[in-house]
Amino acid sequence: MDLVRHYTTHAEGDRLTRTPHGRLEFLRTQELLRRVLTTPARVLDVGGATGAHAEWLARDGHAVHVVDIVPAHVDAAAELPGVTAHIGDARALPAEDDSVDAVLLFGPLYHLLTPADRAQSLTEARRVLRPGGLLAASAISRYLSLLETAANGTLDAALAPPIDAVITSGHYDGHIGFTATHWHTADELRTELESATFENVEVYGIEGPSWPALDTAGDAGFAARIDAALRCARLVEQDPLLINTSAHLLALAHT
Template structure:
């Protein structure tokens, strides 16, 4: 896993990921919105797989203490230069953090890079271990329906792509057909079950971007400012709707640790 991930991210793709496309901009705004609903004031936040600190930066500006861990050394090096952020190299499955020490644990990237369910379970268990009782864990997944919605909207869905798209919908195994490394993509029910199984309570899963994100990409960056408000309203309206939640490109599970 590390070899493929490090190779992919060595080209600097993480720094600009959330600004490169309209749906990336929508993902960023909605992730901020969803996290701000549950973050306590001046929290100790562990950002696991936090990349170059795209989220750590605004969290620190909001007054939180942020410690970032990432498997890619260049990411940690970039993040440690952000005001109010500390960063080290590390693996989500073996966190160099003491028990019961964090108010919030973010796993906004690791789960989809951990293709085997056992590895995802290890990472989630580690997140719970370092979380204090009463703390919140946020875990993101990529929707299994991302590529069918993207390619069906932008006109690139053809007979050659169809088998790969059918496979990722059926199994969650993504083979790289729209330009990403091999990963595991979730359904909302699967993500909820995985997060619940690690011992968290009150687990809820939210659709991040909502169903309007593919249209934003087709409209283009020049239309983002005019269309973003409607897309955000759309996402909020159906963020927990079981019939539409998987139409988001990303899913976010939130759960609480209620015991020591």
């Protein structure tokens, strides 16, 4: 399988720490989840990789089970204190109906390339959630590569067509690294969740519009800029004119 092969040769464990904007994404995802996970919960972390979020959720007192398609990810997650893990597919979850309080889909909605597969993963998430349970689903913004390459100076004539294509269609072809994926707009993400009959869907820009500046400043400038970047992200996290300038989107919804 292409996805397993990709993550076997590309390290995932440090994705949220190796770049300034990755660290911003991590801090903001924690912040947004902690707003809604206020009491101990049974959490199914689908596509949870090596457990970057499972680890802190377990420390916060939640019972976290990671489901991932990559065996090496599952092995790493299972070593974390308070975390269990299982090999599985977002389209056929190894969990009983109405058995968990929260489902995280941090990865499946961009790795599943067809609308039918994404819809199936959402149907499965809804199946295993208890009535009133929480879904937290992340997506990659269609504008990520435009903003990244414009900020770092690599946006040239050759990159313009594939960047235009992903903005128009959502199909990302790997033009700045990573594997082929589907990238969303905030409206598309909201529509997919509502079509799966989730209620009270709220979509947030995770990093806000300043994340490319963090990467441009580099590690040396991170400490001086992170507080301003976090304030910026909070101020416009649901602004319809700026939400898609985040590198990632987070949808929160309930059954």
